[in-house]
Amino acid sequence: MRNGRERRRTAVVVCLGLALTMVALTGCIPRAGDGGRVGLVYMDAQGFYAGVRKGMQESVSSLGDEVQLLELNAQGDASRESTFVDTVSAAGVKALVLSPVSTTASIPAVRLAHESGVKVVCYNSCLTEEATQKYVSAWVLGDPLKFGELAGAEAAKYFKSEGIDDPHIAVLNCETVEVCIQRRLGFEKALFAELPEARIVTNQQGTTIDQAVEVADRILSAQPRVDAFYGESGGSTMGAVRAVHQRGFVGRTVVFGSDMTADLARELADHRVLKADVDISGTEVGELAARTTAQVIDGEELDDLIVPAPVRLYATPEDAREWLTTRPDGLP
CATH class of the missing domain: 3.40.50.2300 (Response regulator)
Known part of the structure; x- marks a missing residue:
């Protein structure tokens, strides 16, 4: 007792x-x-x-x-x-x-x-x-702007390494909340600073995984060229990754995402589709x-109304494996 x-x-x-x-x-x-x-x-x-x-x-x-x-x-x-x-x-x-x-x-x-x-x-x-x-x-x-900038800079780095100066990118959003809008603005700012000819070909809501899979699949069917997705939330990121696999577009379309989960860490460790993920634990x-x-x-x-939380970029299979090792319960 x-x-x-x-x-x-x-x-x-x-x-x-x-x-x-x-x-x-x-x-x-x-x-x-x-x-x-x-x-x-x-x-x-x-x-x-x-x-x-x-x-x-x-x-x-x-x-x-x-x-x-x-x-x-x-x-x-x-x-x-x-x-x-x-x-x-x-x-x-x-x-x-x-x-x-x-x-x-x-x-x-x-x-x-x-x-x-x-x-x-x-x-x-x-x-x-x-x-x-x-x-x-x-x-x-x-900081949601910094969050998006980290993803946008990593996307620009990837496309420059692939020799693609005008990537066509589709956004799956969660923009019913302001932080997601700020994430996209940060992403675009960093991306266009390095690749001014990059294009956002569409921006559609896909917050949860099921919704994002459906929306991403439609985008891949309708758009003649999608080099990458940017997922503004964990659900939108995972949905984009799954849609790319389902369509058989591995090696053709990649994903840059948000909000790490165990499933996303495993995809990042695989590194064929998910190339980077930005997270706030x-x-x-x-x-x-x-x-x-x-x-x-x-x-x-309090010194300020805003209490800052750390923002981190995970961009390599080693980053992903470390995330999984240090979080055996899979919680971000």
Whole structure:
């Protein structure tokens, strides 16, 4: 049987009921005091968010504070997110940690949380600039422009090595959120700086793997020439890779992508289709979000609204094998 100290280190899981169609999971966020409730929202179920959860839990276990953590996978649904945020705000949570589904549609719920005295911490995505300044205490963010620039520079390097001065590139996007738009702008900036004759032949939404496979396959069928895909998310990247394999275009079309997963690491290790992947570790973001949440709950003044998360380029099979070796659980 656990003693009192061990029990205090165990997070209490609170279920808000089937009406929210939510699964409450064991987890915790570091904070001072004798516990409290914290709302945590994931935009969807892609691997990045599993990494965020892992990072928060690992950071919390070292600090050992008791908390009631209320979690929701919003599944990209702003109304689902809003219902959850309204409910936990009324339930008296001390903080809300979220990657908002929409820069605009998520504003009313976040505003209500703020006006209810809830500290709001964004990670990955956030609200419009004005709303973020008004209602958000901190934003854990890997620079999306730098993110895209790393991929664009690597794409330019690859095509120059292949003697292709005018590559035709198709984009699979996740541009319902601002960070994905910024990723593309960074990609284009670095690409065109080195290869001014490069062309973006199409830019279509393909956020999840299944959607991206379908969209990428249509693009490969419709476009007379596609030298590469740029995937703005992990799902779009994996979907592009699978479509290239399915079409038998290995050796003809390559992929530059985003948001590392175990499957993408294996594709990068193979290196025939996926040539580079840029990543912001979900685990590291979770750790930063946990510590930042502790700070804002305690009333600490942050040096800046933006809490920077590291952005990394993986461009070789050796990079991919190291990623897999250091992450046996496969979480980014």
